[in-house]
Amino acid sequence: MKHTISVLVENEFGVLSRVAGLFSGRGFNIESLSVAPTLDPSISRMTIVTSGDDQILEQITKQLNKLIDTIKVIDFTGHDFVEREMALVKVCAEEESRAEVLRIVDIFRAKVVDVTPKSYTVEVTGAPGKINAIVELLRPLGIKEIVRSGPVVIGRGPKGWKSS
Amino acid sequence: MKLTGSKILLECLLREEVDTVFGYPGGTVINIYDDLMDYPINHILTRHEQAAVHAADGYARATGKVGVAIATSGPGATNTVTGIATAYMDSIPLVVITGQVPTALIGNDAFQEADMVGITRPITKHNFLVRNINELTTIVKKAFHIARSGRPGPVLIDFPKDVQLDSTVFSYPDKVELAGYKPTVGGNARQIEKAARMILEARKPLIYVGGGAVLSDAAQGLRELAELAQLPVTTTLMAKSIFPSRHPLCLGMLGMHGTYYSNMAVTNCDLLIAAGARFDDRVTGKIATFAPNAKIIHIDIDPTSIKKNVRVDLPIVGHLNDVLQKLADKMKEQGDKVDALVERTHGWRSEIAEWKKAHPMKYTPSTSVIKPQFVIEKIRELTRDDAIITTEVGQHQMWTAQFFDFIQPRTFLTSGGLGTMGYGLPAALGAQVAFRDRQVIDISGDGSFQMNSQELATLVQYRLPVKIVILNNNFLGMVRQWQEMFFDRRYSQTCMELPIDFVKLAEAYGATGLRAEKPDEVEAMIKKGLETPGPVIMEFRISREENVLPMVPPASGLNEMVLAS
Numbered sequence: 001m002k003h004t005i006s007v008l009v010e011n012e013f014g015v016l017s018r019v020a021g022l023f024s025g026r027g028f029n030i031e032s033l034s035v036a037p038t039l040d041p042s043i044s045r046m047t048i049v050t051s052g053d054d055q056i057l058e059q060i061t062k063q064l065n066k067l068i069d070t071i072k073v074i075d076f077t078g079h080d081f082v083e084r085e086m087a088l089v090k091v092c093a094e095e096e097s098r099a100e101v102l103r104i105v106d107i108f109r110a111k112v113v114d115v116t117p118k119s120y121t122v123e124v125t126g127a128p129g130k131i132n133a134i135v136e137l138l139r140p141l142g143i144k145e146i147v148r149s150g151p152v153v154i155g156r157g158p159k160g161w162k163s164s
Numbered sequence: 165m166k167l168t169g170s171k172i173l174l175e176c177l178l179r180e181e182v183d184t185v186f187g188y189p190g191g192t193v194i195n196i197y198d199d200l201m202d203y204p205i206n207h208i209l210t211r212h213e214q215a216a217v218h219a220a221d222g223y224a225r226a227t228g229k230v231g232v233a234i235a236t237s238g239p240g241a242t243n244t245v246t247g248i249a250t251a252y253m254d255s256i257p258l259v260v261i262t263g264q265v266p267t268a269l270i271g272n273d274a275f276q277e278a279d280m281v282g283i284t285r286p287i288t289k290h291n292f293l294v295r296n297i298n299e300l301t302t303i304v305k306k307a308f309h310i311a312r313s314g315r316p317g318p319v320l321i322d323f324p325k326d327v328q329l330d331s332t333v334f335s336y337p338d339k340v341e342l343a344g345y346k347p348t349v350g351g352n353a354r355q356i357e358k359a360a361r362m363i364l365e366a367r368k369p370l371i372y373v374g375g376g377a378v379l380s381d382a383a384q385g386l387r388e389l390a391e392l393a394q395l396p397v398t399t400t401l402m403a404k405s406i407f408p409s410r411h412p413l414c415l416g417m418l419g420m421h422g423t424y425y426s427n428m429a430v431t432n433c434d435l436l437i438a439a440g441a442r443f444d445d446r447v448t449g450k451i452a453t454f455a456p457n458a459k460i461i462h463i464d465i466d467p468t469s470i471k472k473n474v475r476v477d478l479p480i481v482g483h484l485n486d487v488l489q490k491l492a493d494k495m496k497e498q499g500d501k502v503d504a505l506v507e508r509t510h511g512w513r514s515e516i517a518e519w520k521k522a523h524p525m526k527y528t529p530s531t532s533v534i535k536p537q538f539v540i541e542k543i544r545e546l547t548r549d550d551a552i553i554t555t556e557v558g559q560h561q562m563w564t565a566q567f568f569d570f571i572q573p574r575t576f577l578t579s580g581g582l583g584t585m586g587y588g589l590p591a592a593l594g595a596q597v598a599f600r601d602r603q604v605i606d607i608s609g610d611g612s613f614q615m616n617s618q619e620l621a622t623l624v625q626y627r628l629p630v631k632i633v634i635l636n637n638n639f640l641g642m643v644r645q646w647q648e649m650f651f652d653r654r655y656s657q658t659c660m661e662l663p664i665d666f667v668k669l670a671e672a673y674g675a676t677g678l679r680a681e682k683p684d685e686v687e688a689m690i691k692k693g694l695e696t697p698g699p700v701i702m703e704f705r706i707s708r709e710e711n712v713l714p715m716v717p718p719a720s721g722l723n724e725m726v727l728a729s
Contacts, residue, residue, distance in 0.1 A: 009344075010343065010344070013293065013295070014281060014282075014285075014293075017282070017285065018285060021285050021286055025286045055471070058471060059468065059471075059472060062467050062468040063468050065344075065467070066466070066467070066468050067344070068289070068290040068310060068342060068344065068345045069344060070344045071343045071344040072344070
């Protein structure tokens with residue numbers, strides 16, 4: 001089962017490799033990982049998408065908690081949260097397909113951020129499912145390159161992590 | 165007044181009450197070594213950095229204090245890796261300080277540069293690179309705090325040369341703030357109450373105690389609980405010294421080379437109280453048949469140990485001695501029920517006594533060839549109860565665990581988790597530095613001894629009277645045993661044919677060497693060895709193909725033991 005976990009860590013040298021090393025060293029899988037500082041620049045927030053049964057997930061959260069630099073681990077499974085991912089898709093757009101690309105971009109409320117006579121580069125944000133959907137529609141037109149950020153997640157409701 | 169980084173480090177060590185460090189100098193720590201001459205800190209120069217870390221580890225295990233080791237950058241630092249990993253696997257509090265090339269050169273493949281923070285990340289509890297002088301005191305304070313608190317472990321401080329030379333005003337912080345590191349020590353009161361209820365309702369209860377009990381000095385709490393409720397106690401290799409071997413409730417070791425009665429007790433118990441133990445595969449054998457009828461209470465300071473390998477019915481996170489004391493107190497409140505428990509479990513203890521009678525620890529004695537178990541028994545008879553025994557890794561280690569009696573905590577130092585050959589001699593060195601007047605004995609095999617035999621020089625130099633017992637079978641005995649049992653006696657590369665003259669080796673270093681080749685020489689030689697001042701090698705030419713039995717073959721259940729004939 002897929003799990004999305006937020007890890008708040010001290011914004012210190014080497015923390016990312018500690019977290020990544022924990023996963024690789026124990027044979028846990030990382031599907032995606034994104035990291036950036038929070039409002040408090042001394043704290044970074046990682047969003048990790050991983051998978052495993054309950055026992056593996058319990059170990060992952062315990063092991064993450066065990067790292068000295070870890071401040072809090074939040075497993076969003078079973079909780080209400082907002083999830084967003086961004087993708088940049090460079091898609092072939094020549095004479096016959098340019099209008100079709102723009103139609104798709106419009107339907108998905110995506111944005112064209114770079115144009116050449118042969119291509120559009122499209123920026124799209126949304127839940128991973130939405131990104132999968134636009135990618136599937138653009139694929140037959142010829143995707144040259146795609147970059148996905150991996151999801152970032154925040155809990156719904158008025159509370160921030162400190163008070164949760 | 166401003167101090168240099170190297171002086172600040174030594175000031176910090178004094179504040180942490182470090183009186184002894186083990187190490188080996190080199191270019192990137194030369195300033196620390198220079199300043200060391202002006203500080204009241206005892207330095208023990210080992211002959212290898214690996215040994216310096218094992219010695220600090222032995223010092224830590226014997227005293228309960230944080231062990232400290234120093235090594236230079238590059239090869240000096242990488243030589244510490246086995247020592248650090250050994251301490252990590254057995255949760256030993258260490259602070260290892262490695263020199264590093266100047267910060268401006270880090271990442272440039274400079275001479276004697278190694279990324280120690282990267283290399284030791286998976287084998288330290290935490291590690292630090294000191295990037296500027298202003299963070300040095302906080303890092304050292306944090307390092308000692310992390311090493312000794314919660315589940316202890318090794319912490320590495322990588323210390324670049326330019327930061328050692330830089331200077332600032334020294335001020336040591338009173339306390340450390342680590343936002344995410346606050347180990348749970350108390351134990352949840354409701355969980356403890358529930359555990360007391362479970363014990364009071366049990367019919368076949370058993371305590372399974374691990375190395376965490378030694379680390380948290382839980383001997384008293386453990387004994388109180390065991391005696392109060394008359395609970396039989398089985399220990400892991402790492403916990404051998406925590407519960408007196410000769411106590412009527414002591415069942416000895418469980419697991420692969422455990423006693424028959426311990427393993428039968430585990431297989432048949434209805435309540436297993438795991439205390440500071442982590443259900444290592446050498447203990448459990450085949451998981452599916454481990455304690456199949458038992459509810460499991462698991463007490464550990466480290467939440468990650470709980471439910472890692474086996475299902476647990478009641479977890480309690482906390483400091484073991486604390487939790488055991490509280491558990492005993494909780495049960496005392498219900499005196500009648502405790503009496504009823506003791507009465508009800510009488511049959512269970514009798515059942516165990518029957519197993520003990522049917523299959524005691526034994527071996528086949530010989531008058532023509534020295535049996536290793538016989539040597540261990542004789543050492544047991546001739547040493548003091550507070551003697552500190554270290555071992556290397558292999559058959560001799562298991563024979564020691566099986567046939568030696570440990571009475572006092574912190575008297576058995578052995579590499580359990582990592583199984584490090586070459587651990588015992590430097591660990592004995594560290595223990596002897598801590599306790600100059602106690603008997604310290606390294607029990608070794610001929611293979612393991614040769615992994616760090618250069619430390620004989622250190623023993624002689626510092627007049628450390630460690631006695632080294634070599635059970636010499638000219639084999640890498642444990643691997644040979646496996647080859648005999650599971651590989652059709654194909655002894656691939658386990659025969660150490662070259663006959664080393666260990667007596668001459670001892671003499672070459674200025675130590676004493678003794679050798680026994682016949683059983684009737686054993687006792688007199690041990691007496692002589694123990695009485696001879698200074699370091700002594702006692703070599704025993706033992707029967708070559710003696711096996712460690714009983715044994716649970718790999719991937720078998722604890723009740724499927726191969727017994728001694």
